Every structure is written in C-alpha cells, then in structure tokens.
Amino acid sequence: MARPNSNENYLLLSATAPHLRSPLLVVTRRIADAGCHIVESRLASLGEDVVLNVLVVGSWDAVAKLESAASRMEREDSLRIQTQRTQAKPTQSNLLPYLVEVVAADKPGILTQIAEFFAARGIQIESLSSSRYRAMQTGAEMFQAQLTIGIPGKTHLAGLRDEFLEFCDSMNLDAILDPVKF
Known part of the structure; x- marks a missing residue:
C-alpha cells in the first residue's frame, strides 16, 4: 500500500x-x-x-x-x-437533520418497517439507538427507538410528516418527527 x-x-x-x-x-x-x-x-x-x-x-x-x-x-x-x-464522511449540506422517536408495544419487525419507510423515500438514517424494555407500570414489553435522519432538502416536509404519522398510526406506533435543534 x-x-x-x-x-x-x-x-x-x-x-x-x-x-x-x-x-x-x-x-x-x-x-x-x-x-x-x-x-x-x-x-x-x-x-x-x-x-x-x-x-x-x-x-x-x-x-x-x-x-x-x-x-x-x-x-x-x-x-x-x-x-x-x-475516508472522511462527505459533507451533505443538502440534507436536513431530523430526529425521529418511536415508542410502541414490542413486536417483531418494527425497526425493519421503519427503516423501509425511510429507505423508500431516499432518506438516510444517520444514527440509531433502540431497545426493548418492560414497562414499569404494566409490565408490557415495549420497543423504543431514536433515529437521526437526513432528509433531502427538496422533500416536502409537511407531506413527509403526514405520511410518517399515517404509517405510524397504521402500525400502532407512537412517534414524533422533529428537526434537530442544535
């Protein structure tokens, strides 16, 4: 070399x-x-x-x-x-950083379906943290995830947010999609 x-x-x-x-x-x-x-x-x-x-x-x-x-x-x-x-990560100034938080009753495939939702729209997942835990109050098995995504600047944000919330409603996920504020 x-x-x-x-x-x-x-x-x-x-x-x-x-x-x-x-x-x-x-x-x-x-x-x-x-x-x-x-x-x-x-x-x-x-x-x-x-x-x-x-x-x-x-x-x-x-x-x-x-x-x-x-x-x-x-x-x-x-x-x-x-x-x-x-190599160093290339600068991607055309991507808008957004935070996604999801909480739901745990079931197989939640993370895969979330990843598929964003991939189908050309949205990159920049960072991800997820875990499974038992709810203290009820003992239910829960899933939580926090993702930072890079949304292409040409994306209609209100439309994406509506699509994402509709997707989450169809899967019975509680979620937010907000801009990263730092």
Missing part, C-alpha cells in the same frame, strides 16, 4: 469486550500512543458485552501503528477488534 501524502488517514476501529472489562480505556490509550486523534466514538453495553466504535484520524504511519496495535489488544487485553480503513 502506497503512503498517501495527506495527514488525514482514517481508520474505523470496533472493539468488543465482556461488560466487566470495558474496552474504552485500553483502546483510547492505544489511539493516543499511536499519535492518532478520535473523530467520533460510540460506546454501548449490549447484552453481556460492551461495544466501542471509534473513527480515528492520523498520519499514514500513525494509523499503521494503531492497526498493528490491534492484534496486541486482542492478545494482551482479551478484546475482539476489527479495523477498516475509510
């Missing part, structure tokens, strides 16, 4: 570890030791594991140093690591 001239080489690193040994400290220390910078990161406890996704940037040799440290982290720190070279 030829060395790029740019100082902006990107690496996506995913680390998984048992809940009692979160990968956060080990991975962030190795990133700093390699001379890379964290662009974005996400950490979540999923089941008995903790998953850390990190996008890092650095010079070609710093990123290569971090890639070689990945096998040491697997061996020495008992982490499961995956790495992949990537």
